Amino acid sequence: MTSHHDMAQAIVSAHQATLGLTPQVRTAPAFSSEAPVYRAAKQACLDLGFIEIDAECLAHAWQAMTLRTGHFSPADWPADPQDFGMRAWPRPDAFASCPKQLGLYAVLPDAAWVVRMARAGVPTVQLRFKSGDAQAVEREVRAAVEAVKGTDARLFINDHWQAAIAAGAYGVHLGQEDLGAADLSAIRAAGLRLGLSSHGYAEMLRADRLSPSYIAMGAVFPTTLKQMATAPQGTGRLAAYARLMRDYPLVAIGGIDGGKLPEVLASGVGSIAVVRALVAAAQPEAAVAKLKAEMQAWMATQEAIQMS
Ligand SMILES: Cc1ncc(COP(=O)(O)OP(=O)(O)O)c(N)n1
Numbered sequence: 141m142t143s144h145h146d147m148a149q150a151i152v153s154a155h156q157a158t159l160g161l162t163p164q165v166r167t168a169p170a171f172s173s174e175a176p177v178y179r180a181a182k183q184a185c186l187d188l189g190f191i192e193i194d195a196e197c198l199a200h201a202w203q204a205m206t207l208r209t210g211h212f213s214p215a216d217w218p219a220d221p222q223d224f225g226m227r228a229w230p231r232p233d234a235f236a237s238c239p240k241q242l243g244l245y246a247v248l249p250d251a252a253w254v255v256r257m258a259r260a261g262v263p264t265v266q267l268r269f270k271s272g273d274a275q276a277v278e279r280e281v282r283a284a285v286e287a288v289k290g291t292d293a294r295l296f297i298n299d300h301w302q303a304a305i306a307a308g309a310y311g312v313h314l315g316q317e318d319l320g321a322a323d324l325s326a327i328r329a330a331g332l333r334l335g336l337s338s339h340g341y342a343e344m345l346r347a348d349r350l351s352p353s354y355i356a357m358g359a360v361f362p363t364t365l366k367q368m369a370t371a372p373q374g375t376g377r378l379a380a381y382a383r384l385m386r387d388y389p390l391v392a393i394g395g396i397d398g399g400k401l402p403e404v405l406a407s408g409v410g411s412i413a414v415v416r417a418l419v420a421a422a423q424p425e426a427a428v429a430k431l432k433a434e435m436q437a438w439m440a441t442q443e444a445i446q447m448s
């Protein structure tokens with residue numbers, strides 16, 4: 141292979157079917173290095189529809205992978221944490237751990253839904269109570285923490301980290317734009333788990349630098365519940381993300397329902413987070429039972445395949 145254009149084309153051809161999204165309209169690529177593999181990979185990642193900051197991360201990882209392995213192979217895809225500059229484990233600054241398989245994860249609008257879904261047997265629940273009224277937030281968070289007592293559910297509180305610490309929740313979930321206003325040391329010191337959202341390579345790497353308890357990835361499919369800055373990632377990209385972030389418990393979110401469970405689970409994530417699949421179901425308890433049974437059946441099939 142001679143020109144970086146040919147190398148880029150070869151990467152695109154090898155990965156278009158699994159990782160490609162329609163590229164956005166863009167100007168000529170900006171290159172931060174002259175290294176041929178970096179330049180080819182940056183071009184290829186942009187052509188595959190990765191956003192600029194993700195293409196930049198990937199291009200540097202391609203360069204590092206090629207130097208480490210000693211050869212350029214277009215069919216490869218960077219998935220080794222060291223090629224992305226990620227620190228080795230164990231890490232002294234890591235947040236408290238949680239199980240790798242968080243299972244069915246219900247993201248719920250109020251404490252009444254939290255108690256309902258915890259009693260229905262959902263193993264991981266989140267209170268996503270959107271309100272600027274501090275007293276209402278405190279009340280709702282305390283009610284949710286009380287509600288899961290006596291059930292097996294792990295309760296994460298979305299956004300409201302101070303109320304979560306005060307009430308003694310299992311953990312906190314934050315998005316990347318929530319990080320500036322959060323005191324991560326206080327969350328860590330209180331022993332709460334921390335889940336972080338991510339929407340691509342740059343955000344996964346930013347999350348990784350904070351050594352959270354789990355990393356959420358999405359939106360996998362289109363969702364009507366949240367305005368997303370990036371296009372739905374699809375399960376091909378989700379699988380690539382999961383390979384890189386394999387040391388973490390991983391949560392897939394966005395547009396997931398029963399019919400999509402097998403392809404999402406096949407990506408390697410240990411948890412499926414849903415909103416509408418439960419709160420918009422005609423019979424939410426029955427929907428819990430069905431989703432849990434489908435997840436268990438999928439896991440049992442995988443175990444059987446591995447044993448054979
Ligand atoms: C499990 C899980 N993943 C992602 C999100 C989204 O969090 P965030 O980006 O902070 O957006 P809001 O939920 O606060 O609107 C989540 N809540 N849970």
Ligand SMILES: Cc1ncsc1CCOP(=O)(O)O
Nearest residue numbers: 363365366394395414415416
């Ligand atoms: C809160 C959130 N964050 C990313 S997608 C999403 C909403 C997921 O809702 P649904 O499962 O109904 O698509």
Ligand SMILES: [Mg+2]
Nearest residue numbers: 299314315318
């Ligand atoms: Mg948030």
